[in-house]
Amino acid sequence: MDLLSRQPLLAATVLLVPLLVLASPGWLALDGVGPCWAVLWLLPWALCDGPFSGACAGLALGLLLDALHPGGVTQIPALLLLGWWWGRMGRRASPIQRSFSLGLLALIGTALLGLTLMLQWGILDWIGTREALQLAGPLAGRSAREHGVNPALLALPGWRWDDLAGSGLRVLLAQTLITAVLAPMLCSLQLLLWRQLGSGWRR
Amino acid sequence: MPAWRWLRFVDGSSLRRLLPWLLVLLALVAVRLSKGAMLTDAYAFLSRPFWPGTAQAEWLRSARRVEDGARLAQLERDNQRLRSLLDLQQKNPNRVTAPVISRDGSGWWRQLLLGQGALSGIRAGQAVLGPGGLVGLVGSVTPSTATVTLLTDPSSRVGVWVGRTQHHGLLTGIGTARPLLRFLEKDPQARPGDVVVTSPASTLVPPNLPVGVIQTMDANADPAPEAVVQLIAPVSALDWVQVQVR
Numbered sequence: 512m513d514l515l516s517r518q519p520l521l522a523a524t525v526l527l528v529p530l531l532v533l534a535s536p537g538w539l540a541l542d543g544v545g546p547c548w549a550v551l552w553l554l555p556w557a558l559c560d561g562p563f564s565g566a567c568a569g570l571a572l573g574l575l576l577d578a579l580h581p582g583g584v585t586q587i588p589a590l591l592l593l594g595w596w597w598g599r600m601g602r603r604a605s606p607i608q609r610s611f612s613l614g615l616l617a618l619i620g621t622a623l624l625g626l627t628l629m630l631q632w633g634i635l636d637w638i639g640t641r642e643a644l645q646l647a648g649p650l651a652g653r654s655a656r657e658h659g660v661n662p663a664l665l666a667l668p669g670w671r672w673d674d675l676a677g678s679g680l681r682v683l684l685a686q687t688l689i690t691a692v693l694a695p696m697l698c699s700l701q702l703l704l705w706r707q708l709g710s711g712w713r714r
Numbered sequence: 715m716p717a718w719r720w721l722r723f724v725d726g727s728s729l730r731r732l733l734p735w736l737l738v739l740l741a742l743v744a745v746r747l748s749k750g751a752m753l754t755d756a757y758a759f760l761s762r763p764f765w766p767g768t769a770q771a772e773w774l775r776s777a778r779r780v781e782d783g784a785r786l787a788q789l790e791r792d793n794q795r796l797r798s799l800l801d802l803q804q805k806n807p808n809r810v811t812a813p814v815i816s817r818d819g820s821g822w823w824r825q826l827l828l829g830q831g832a833l834s835g836i837r838a839g840q841a842v843l844g845p846g847g848l849v850g851l852v853g854s855v856t857p858s859t860a861t862v863t864l865l866t867d868p869s870s871r872v873g874v875w876v877g878r879t880q881h882h883g884l885l886t887g888i889g890t891a892r893p894l895l896r897f898l899e900k901d902p903q904a905r906p907g908d909v910v911v912t913s914p915a916s917t918l919v920p921p922n923l924p925v926g927v928i929q930t931m932d933a934n935a936d937p938a939p940e941a942v943v944q945l946i947a948p949v950s951a952l953d954w955v956q957v958q959v960r
Binding site for chain 2: 532533534535540542543544545579580581582625628632667668669670671674677678679682686
């Protein structure tokens with residue numbers, strides 16, 4: 512937690528993440544899907560600064576990113592967990608700085624983040640469908656053939672299970688791959704920078 | 715010996731033999747000098763029964779209509795582009811023109827960020843139009859920005875109808891570039907090529923705004939027929955949009 516306690520201004524670089532999300536350069540995308548900038552910033556920070564600082568950074572990032580996107584899902588739990596996990600890994604194991612390791616950690620982190628989002632949307636879809644069926648009354652179920660389709664079911668907003676399995680999986684794979692490809696380059700540079708600026712340099 | 719004396723050797727019989735050839739030569743010279751006038755005229759006269767009839771003429775007229783339509787659409791697009799370059803605001807007080815300052819059209823969320831917000835009169839829920847039709851609804855606003863939930867976003871649900879058959883449905887984003895139209899009737903009688911517009915019954919959006927064109931139909935889908943809709947407005951290339959503020 513040296514960086515966060517001794518040079519708290521460095522934590523302000525977390526603001527770059529939402530700015531990069533908004534800028535979303537089109538040339539830096541795979542199948543139109545950009546990388547997960549949150550993972551690319553959080554991974555080196557947590558590896559350098561430990562589990563507590565990593566979890567705090569994950570929470571801050573989650574709050575910032577949730578503000579950008581509408582809907583009832585949140586990225587906070589996944590980012591909190593990733594920050595804590597990567598922080599522990601940086602403290603207990605030998606320093607992680609090899610390109611393959613960074614790429615693999617970013618890949619796992621992005622996949623986990625995407626899966627938590629998919630899980631939340633899936634649960635919301637399930638809850639919404641159940642409520643709509645309860646509210647619909649006579650229009651639901653067998654009498655749909657006679658009365659037409661239940662609009663309450665169609666009007667449920669958010670990802671549906673079949674959409675998640677189709678285009679959702681495509682977004683997950685594309686984002687995971689592009690993040691894993693960029694991580695060795697970007698995370699190495701950030702690791703170097705944080706270790707030089709902070710006193711948490713480990714030999 | 716005078717020059718005309720050689721004529722003494724051309725007798726009458728020789729002249730009669732040469733005369734047809736001289737006439738042929740004269741005719742060929744005449745054709746050459748007239749640039750083939752008589753030849754082509756003769757061809758035209760002989761080939762007249764085989765000239766293109768009414769069907770071919772109709773094809774030509776149809777092709778010309780298509781060409782005129784395409785030229786008109788191109789000129790209209792060009793006019794709009796030049797107007798936006800000149801920053802000319804349309805004199806429609808019900809609409810606010812706003813630049814697109816961020817776009818995320820392929821990720822988990824499909825949204826635009828506009829460079830105008832609450833200070834310009836934009837509110838959540840208002841319709842956002844691009845060149846060609848509706849692109850989405852305002853999801854949230856800040857004083858100087860507005861977030862637009864695109865029609866392709868899975869959280870987007872807009873009431874539409876097919877103008878030709880007047881059958882209603884819900885346009886549903888499914889996370890791809892083309893939203894899905896889920897009809898409310900079992901037999902919507904729609905077919906590929908039908909234009910989809912916003913429904914007059916919708917309380918969210920103004921009625922009869924063009925949205926897209928039906929690309930494919932799945933009449934056997936459960937619980938209701940579905941159609942894949944190609945949006946008219948090019949969401950991936952939007953630079954300016956208009957927000958229907960009233």
